[in-house]
Amino acid sequence: MDTNEWVELTDPKSKATFYANPITGDCSWKRPLNVKPRDEENEWWELFDDKHGLPYYYHTKSGKTEWLKPIGVDVIPLIVIQKALANNNMDIQNNCEEIKSEKGSTPSILNEFDVMQMSDIVPPTIAQDVRELSNGERITISAPISVSKRFERPFSESRSLPDDLKTEINQFMIDGFAKKFFATHKRGIFRRKVPVEQMLMFEKDSIGSPLMSMRRELHKDAIKCFKIIQTIMGDRPNKGLNIPEAMSFLLEKGINRGELRDEIYVQLCKQLTKNPNILSIYKGWELMCVLSTGFPPSKNFEEYLKSFIQSRIYEFNDEKIATFCRFALKKLERICRTGPRGKHLTIPEIERIRESPLNPSVFGETLEDIMGMQKNSFPDLKVPRILPFLTEAVLNLGGQKSEGIFRVPADSEKVSELKLRIENDRYDLKDIQDPNIPAALLKLWLRDLAEPLIPSEAYEACIEDPENVERVMLLLQQLPEYNRNVIQYTVKFLQVIAHPDNQPFTKMTVQNIAMVFAPNFLRCPSDNPQVIFNNTKYEQIFLRTLILNLA
Structure with a gap:
């Protein structure tokens, strides 16, 4: 704020x-x-x-x-x-x-x-929460966790939830979702029903059937997923299994087979519950971070999973686990809004995500956090380093004379490769000749910011009278400093692309550029498709006004 x-x-x-x-x-x-x-x-x-x-x-x-x-x-x-x-x-x-x-x-x-x-x-009071939970009332567990260091409290034992409250939250989760959607498991010679609470606890043995109710033809995949999770966490002997490739397998199953998504998440939650091995727990939360960037749980399971992650942030009084939990919760919030990835993550991308919780990326973070990452190395730079790098790359590669710049799709593999270079602090364009590659990555970076360039609370004001130049410029000046600096820098770059001398080459008018970039500046806070559709033209007008009038 x-x-x-x-x-x-x-x-x-x-x-x-x-x-x-x-x-x-x-x-x-x-x-x-x-x-x-x-x-x-x-x-x-x-x-x-x-x-x-x-x-x-x-x-x-x-x-x-x-x-x-x-x-x-x-x-x-x-x-x-x-x-x-x-x-x-x-x-x-x-x-x-x-x-x-x-x-x-x-x-x-x-x-x-x-x-x-x-x-x-x-x-x-604790008693009040117990009554609510016992009655089956749904409670909302958490909001997206801000990664802003300015607002994070120091980790300490005093921040732990009271034990009785944690117990009630866990019981609520079991009673609420698990009893409705979990498959019935029986054990022993008398085939006694396994309590749901026991089903959700860590075990070293394999499972004989899925934890969730699902079609029989998916049972084999579900059982294999559990074995892979055990291997990734170090709870099962690793017979030559490559860990990033194993994670890729789980991602592929979750992205391609919707019915397996909840099963994979539930299996991982099970292995993270009352697990006696701290190293296994670390690896399990690392896996949770990777999965949460690839596919969402179902709507039925979404609140359960968010509750599970939130309740573990302070459970162990371990800052590393807390960091993993915050990262996973943030990514989960985003993937639940956007849906599963359209393409599978590459092995290098998976490796980078594994590092991201403890070594944050410039992608998918807030502007405040990105600026915090570079303040020691580039104290005088008023915008994230990636912004001038990508905009200058577009111009140096002749993007202002390239037909359809920002509209012509770039080679996705080369875009991913450049993204990985930047995430590994390698800001170079070696072997890159196509201006569409940095152009595509620029749009991705803007679109992937944890918070939009135009903050949600300013959204309605921006589209209310988007052709009013004086009002638009006043709104711009009232934005947070980092947002304002990035918008001004980006708009001045777009003015170069949209210059009348370049339009015969690019075929990109101001209106075309505004159409392409408006979704990267403004994100409609409504979930109503009709509202989103109706607001699109006003978002484009707002950006067009900026491009035409920002001095």
């Missing part, structure tokens, strides 16, 4: 509306200029409970509180304000006086705020 960004809040007790800056802790009755759009249906506040040393989450409409962060919504972080007031922070108190003089009284949220509560908001 930008330090200049304010949010509109409603005091739960008095119902009065006021404005707060969650980063600085400032509050005001007057509406500031930069107020984030409000979604009252999905508004959650993040507060802090000192008793357990954990944040908790309050849904403003229903009054419900939960321990675990909700999925797919913007959560307003109010911990700074909460703690500042609790500690009698002078700046906040001064702002309270300012508020009082403006409207005659301070919001009750400021008068009655202490470390444990905000007006009548209290943290959820």
